Amino acid sequence: MNEFLHALFSTDGLLVGTLVPFLFVLLVVVFVHEMGHYLVGRACGIGVQAFAVGFGPELLGFNDRRGTRWKLCAIPLGGYVKFVGDMSVTSNPAQTDDGLSETQRRMAFHTQALWKRAATVFAGPLFNFLLTIAVFAVMFSIHGRYVAEPMVATVNAGSPAENAGIMPGDRFISVDGTKVETFADVQRLVSGRGGDALTFVMLRNGREVSLTATPQPMEQEDALGNKIKVAVIGVVNDQTLGQPRLITYTPTEALGTAVLETGHIIARTGQFLKRFAAGREDKCQLGGPVKIAGMSAQAAKLGFEWLVQLIALLSVGIGILNLLPIPPLDGGHLLFYAVEAVQRRPVSERMMEFVYKAGMLLVLTFMGFVFWNDLFGC
Structure with missing residues (x-):
């Protein structure tokens, strides 16, 4: 019994070591997402019937003075905000027989x-x-943040860099047309471009040299213990040439850098999804709840800051996925609104229902795919 309790409640156990960090990460990301819908909806004068974190049976909840039911539900894999009049996915302004009073109609979604x-x-x-x-x-x-100069100290034998003619002492100026200032910039621009021929402009003996190299994927292990495939060209930096240094930021500078870093993550994720759809990325790079739970447990072991960083990375990923133009995701609804703006009338209920069902099938298929990856595929 003692061994069972230790396995369950110790910091390395299933409950405290894995489930608690997993739920913390997931619930924060879901709560912030749904709070966005709630706050902007309220600001636009839309009534809110329910704010739910999770799906299924309600575990606990309360009603606020506006009549909104705030609740925590049993299945913590998402959440929703139910607006007044939001009866179905096909709700649109053309509806008249919606069973709402005149007051409710004025605040209906x-x-x-x-x-x-x-x-x-x-x-x-x-x-x-x-x-x-x-x-x-x-x-x-x-x-x-620690940065290093974009210098080449060593070129690995037989690597794409050696084949392209990159030499020790070269300095990266740009990668495929994008200027670089640090060695991390080079890694960022190369890491997601396995199999793509990239143009590298190098500074060599005071002259710019243009070379072409094709990054090759290499399996590495990240700080959370995940096996990831990262494209590399086979160059190494060092302390002598790289001159690593710590850059400190004022709050304003930190905010600007944070915006840029978030933009880089969005761009890399979009690039990955595009390449994945074309069959050019490893399917094992995608994971679902089981993988997230494992990452949460490992992050918790490393410390609270690692857990917060995981929340940040998962949050931007959830934001991107929700913007995909697929019903029932947010991007699917935005697609309907774009069509409505162009044709100056809502999409027909019949068409919306058809597209919604097709999108739901696609989403469920994707969820099944990542679950399979989690449990059996990788």
């Missing part, structure tokens, strides 16, 4: 101006991005 509905839907992913920016800004303010 589907009777609002198009921009208000679009802003309310977009606010969820936006708040996910803002959470990531806030976390990075605090981290940069407290700890700063």
Whole structure:
């Protein structure tokens, strides 16, 4: 019995070591996402019937003075905000027989101006991005950031860099047209481009030299113990040429750097999804709740700051996924609103229902895919 309790409740156990960090990470990300919908919806004059973290049976909750039911539900894999009049995915301004009183219709979601509905839907992913920016800004303010000059100290034998003619002592000027200032910039621009021929402009003996190299994927282990594939060209920096140094930031500078870093993550994630759809990325790079739980447990062991950084990375990923133009995701609703703006009338209920069902099937298929990856595929 003692061994069982230790396995369950110790910091390395299932409950305290894995489930608690996992729920903390997931609930923070979901709460911030849904709070975005809630706050902007309220600001637009839309009534809110329920704010839920999780799905399924309600575990606990309360009603606020506006009549909104705030609740925590049994299945913590998401959440939702139920607006007044938001009866179904096909709710639209053309509805008249909706069973609402005149007062309720004035604050119903589907009777609002198009921009208000679009802003309310977009606010969820936006708040996910803002959470990531806030976390990075605090981290940069407290700890700063280590950077190194974009210099080549060593070129690995037989590597893409050697084949391209890159030499020790070269300095990176740009990668595929994008100027670089640090060695981390080079790694960022190369890491997601395995198999792509990239143009590197190098500074050599005072002259610029243009070379082409094709990064090759290499399996590495990140700080949380995940096996990841990162594209490399086979160059190494060192302390002599790289001159690593700590950059400190004022709060304003930290915020600006956090915005840039979040933008880089969004760009890399979009690039990955595009390459994945084309069959050019390893399927094992995608994981679901089981993988997130494992990462949460490892982050918790490393310390609270690692757990917060994981929240930031997961938050921006959730924001991006929700903006994909697939119903029932937020991006799918925004797609409907874009069509409505162009044709100056809502999409027909029949078409919305058809597209919604197709999108739901696609989402469920994707969820099944990542679950399979978690349990059996990788």
